[in-house]
Amino acid sequence: MTRLLQKIVVAIALRLLHAALVELQLLDCTMAQELQKLPKGMSFAIHTGHKAPALTVRWDGRRLQRVIEAGYAAQCTLRIKALAISFRLFTGQMGLAHAYAQHALTVAGEIANVMRLARLVNRAEAYLFPPFISHRILPELPKLEVSPIRVYARIVFGFLKSTYS
Amino acid sequence: MNPAYFEFQNAVKLLCGQDALERIPDELRHMEAEKPLLLTDAVLLRLGIVKKVHDVMQAEGCVPAALFTDIPVDSSLSVVNRIVAFYREHECDAIVAVGGGSVIDSAKGARLVLSQERDDILSISGMENLHCGRHIPFIVVPTTAGTGSECTGVAVIRNDEQAVKMEFLSPFVEPDVAVLDARMTQRLPARATASTGVDALCHAIEASTCLQSNPLSSAYSMAAIKLISTNLLRATRCGSDIDARLAMSIAATMAGIAFSNSMVGAVHAIGHALGGVCHVPHAEAMGILLPHVLNFNLPVAADGYARILPEMVGWDRAAVIPSSQRGCSLVQAVRELLIQLHECAGIPLRLLEVGVTESQLVRVAETAVNDGALIVNPRAMSVEQIVNVLREAL
Numbered sequence: 001m002t003r004l005l006q007k008i009v010v011a012i013a014l015r016l017l018h019a020a021l022v023e024l025q026l027l028d029c030t031m032a033q034e035l036q037k038l039p040k041g042m043s044f045a046i047h048t049g050h051k052a053p054a055l056t057v058r059w060d061g062r063r064l065q066r067v068i069e070a071g072y073a074a075q076c077t078l079r080i081k082a083l084a085i086s087f088r089l090f091t092g093q094m095g096l097a098h099a100y101a102q103h104a105l106t107v108a109g110e111i112a113n114v115m116r117l118a119r120l121v122n123r124a125e126a127y128l129f130p131p132f133i134s135h136r137i138l139p140e141l142p143k144l145e146v147s148p149i150r151v152y153a154r155i156v157f158g159f160l161k162s163t164y165s
Numbered sequence: 166m167n168p169a170y171f172e173f174q175n176a177v178k179l180l181c182g183q184d185a186l187e188r189i190p191d192e193l194r195h196m197e198a199e200k201p202l203l204l205t206d207a208v209l210l211r212l213g214i215v216k217k218v219h220d221v222m223q224a225e226g227c228v229p230a231a232l233f234t235d236i237p238v239d240s241s242l243s244v245v246n247r248i249v250a251f252y253r254e255h256e257c258d259a260i261v262a263v264g265g266g267s268v269i270d271s272a273k274g275a276r277l278v279l280s281q282e283r284d285d286i287l288s289i290s291g292m293e294n295l296h297c298g299r300h301i302p303f304i305v306v307p308t309t310a311g312t313g314s315e316c317t318g319v320a321v322i323r324n325d326e327q328a329v330k331m332e333f334l335s336p337f338v339e340p341d342v343a344v345l346d347a348r349m350t351q352r353l354p355a356r357a358t359a360s361t362g363v364d365a366l367c368h369a370i371e372a373s374t375c376l377q378s379n380p381l382s383s384a385y386s387m388a389a390i391k392l393i394s395t396n397l398l399r400a401t402r403c404g405s406d407i408d409a410r411l412a413m414s415i416a417a418t419m420a421g422i423a424f425s426n427s428m429v430g431a432v433h434a435i436g437h438a439l440g441g442v443c444h445v446p447h448a449e450a451m452g453i454l455l456p457h458v459l460n461f462n463l464p465v466a467a468d469g470y471a472r473i474l475p476e477m478v479g480w481d482r483a484a485v486i487p488s489s490q491r492g493c494s495l496v497q498a499v500r501e502l503l504i505q506l507h508e509c510a511g512i513p514l515r516l517l518e519v520g521v522t523e524s525q526l527v528r529v530a531e532t533a534v535n536d537g538a539l540i541v542n543p544r545a546m547s548v549e550q551i552v553n554v555l556r557e558a559l
Contacts, residue, residue: 079294100540101377101428102170107292111332112535114292119534139545 011053013090045074049083076109095137171379190227196302198259200230231255245274259302266312273320310413311361313421315343360448372423374469385423392416434536467492
């Protein structure tokens, strides 16, 4: 697969991940509780490779806002070492724990924050991927509180309303 | 089956055995260091252990430029920053750390800050995120046989403000030289010998069964387990047994190399939290938690535990145990070893013995769930599951 195509897929996956986190805060109690534990103002950045898509989010105490400001320094930056690895990570070929185990990530900031982020991403992935994929990439399949179809429906509706911009 | 991908690094030069201490000055000269800072703690100074190192350095014409001894049992970020300031104030050009885990990890933290030319260790927190920076010659002389910190790429340092133990992971944390000399551990009390030995055992078992385990780290783990099972009781019962002491030092170093390359798991994640929240000494927390976490992981890690069993109990004994029961037998063998160590050295077996109360368990679990070691534990753990494990260990 060409690098350009990988970039497009990863960019879409990052937007989808953010949208899922926003929607699951409203639909999934476990996710909401996990987010509420974040310190207000906490920010995470995910970099997916050299000149590759990135996602920066900031918890404002109520919602996980996407930060589009250039050069914003997040409190916790998770850098995936290569786009090819990001592609595998965001297409359900590899879980975050395995990426960590394979030294595929570097972290700037407190490692405790990565653990928080990992729990959020793992839970979101359990909704976004079909069970046969989630089962392979997640350390344990969580009990879903709502139907993934409902989550996807809200995400589509959210994109149509430009909720996540 | 081979892992899809793994990394392995160990660049530490090991000086091990007779007259190992006497070779420190030569190593410093090779690294063009003339003004080493000697780092240790007040207890080791009082026991005369530091004097041995100081004297051999002096005899070979390498006098330490300064001595820093203000390192508590449970070192913190502020101690690290003070060492950095002290190093600069005395214009040192190398670090020689003599001590246990707290001293070595503080020295590692200080060396990292100095090499990155910063003032505050918090500004460089993270994982594999640093460039090599300036080279600060760094020699480590462990006085316990357990942490393996002399050969690892991680420093664990307490954050007093948040009451957590923070991990700083970088290949540039590794010392240049580690010195294993039985004279350094010979006077270690039986209880400390036993509990630090269990810490090494814990490193080896977790390193060989966690998600990051790889063929090389497993080889180190297995060899370490064999040495520990053969020598830990001997070293605990007879501290003057030089052979057992040195074997334990080698085992701890090998287990350190193993977990430095494959991480640890839930025993360490919960143990760090117990240290951060309840000030339980790390090695004692390991001994208390190990059988309970092994038991929790058993449904997914039985095969890994079965592979360890022969190293732990010997091939003759392991061979007569049905393969389906070997995982369970490892947990039992660990329990038996801990009971023997409890009887001969008084290591604690329950959390109550080290002052942990029921009311602290949830806070410990909420801290543990954010510890980096948990991500590679073979079985995922929620706060509730950690609380259950802690209750069993109470």
